[in-house]
Amino acid sequence: MNLMDTIHLHKNDFSKTERKVYDYIIQNPSAVETATITKIAELCQVSTSGILRFCRVLGYKGYKDFRFDMVHYLHQEHIEVNPENLFNQQISQYLSVIRQFNNIDQNKLNQLIEQIKNTKTIYIIGVHYSSLPAKHLVLGLQDLGINTYFAYDYMQASHLYNTIHEDDLLIYFSIEGNQNNVSRFFDLSNASENTYLITLNSKPKLSIENTLILPGYTLSKQSIVDLQSIVVIFVELLLNMLHNTLK
Template structure:
C-alpha cells in the first residue's frame, strides 16, 4: 500500500480540521515537495497543530517524517516527461498568463499608484515566497526616493502592523489570499481603505476592498512553487508606471 492509499484509508478518521489538510494534499500532493509546515498550514487554512495532528493520525511523529515519505512516493510516481516538450509547454503557459495582464483592474492600479505618490508612510508585507515581490517593490521604491516599512514574516508583520495609522498605506502580497495564519497575528479583515492586497486567487478568503487580482492562479497551482514571477512582473509594471507619474510633475 502506497502513501496516498494510506491517506485515503484514514479519510473517515480525520477531524473537521484534519479533513481540510486531507482535501488539500489529495488534490495538491506535489506542494509537499517545497512547502514548510507553516506554508502548508496557510494553504490548508489550518494551524500548524492541525497539520501535526493529521500526520499523527497517519502514524507519523511529525510533519518532517510525513514529508520524507511523501517525497519518496512522489519520486516513485513521477513519470518522466521530455524536457524539451515540457519547456515549450511551460513557456506557452507563462506567455498566456502575461497576455492576461490587460484584465487587471487598471482603475484600482492607478489608484494605488496615486496613493504611493501621496502617502507619507508606506507599509509593505509579504510572507514566505510572497516576500520576493514585496522586497522587489521595497527596493524599487527606494531607488525612486520612496522609503517604506517592510515585513517578511508573520511575527515581524504583527509588530509592524501595530504602528500603522488610518492614513498610512499598506500593500499586502499573498498568492492565495488566505486569512487563517494572517488573523493569528494581525487583523486585515477590518483594514482601512488604504490597504491593498495583491493576489493571484480570484476568490480569496481574505476579503479586502482594494484587491488587485493578477492572472496565473491555475498555473500557480500546477507549479511546485508559488508563481512569484508573475507578481514580480506586475511589480515592475507598477514601478515603471509610478516613475512615469514622477516625470509628469
C-alpha cells in the first residue's frame, strides 16, 4: 500500500478541518514537495495545527515526516509511471538554475580571472561540501599550468592561512557563507582586496568585498539540484573563460 492509498483509507477518520487538508492533498500531492507547513496550511485554508492533526491521523509525528514520505512517493510514482517525463522534468530543473548564471557579477568574475593570471601565489580553500568544487578548481588550474596551495579542512586551512601575504590571491569557497567555523581557525574579517568568496548565499555572514554569489540556493531546496553541482558548473565556466584568455 502506497502513501496515497493510506490517505484514502483514512478518509472517514478526518474531522471537518482535516478533510480540507485531505481534499487539497488528494488533488495537489506535488505541492507538498516544495511547501512548508505554513504554506500548506494557507493553501488548505486551515491552521498549522490542522495540518499537524491530519498528519497524526495518518500515523506521523508531524508534517516533516509526512512530507518526507510524500516526496519519496512522488519520485517513485514518476519513475514507475512515466520515466521520460521525469527525465525531462529534472533536466528543466537543472536548466532553470543554469539560466540564472547570467545574474553573476561578470565584472568581478573577469577581475578574478585577471588576478588568477597575474598573481604568483594562489591559495584555494574549501571545506566539507565546498571541498569538491574547490578541488575541481585546483585540478583545472594545474591543467592550465597554474599551481596553487589547497586546503580542504579547517585545521589544514588555519596553517595555510598563516602563510598568505597581502599580494597573494585567496579564493575561499563557502556554500552558506557563514563565519562560525571559520572564525575559530582563521580570521577573514580583515581579508585583503585579493580575497574572493564564492558562495550561494545572497546574504552571507562573511563580509568580503570581492564576493561572487552563485544562483540556485533557493531553487536547490525545491528540486533535486545538488548545491555542489552548482558550484562545480561555475568552476567549469571560470576555467573555460580563463583558458580562452590564455590562448
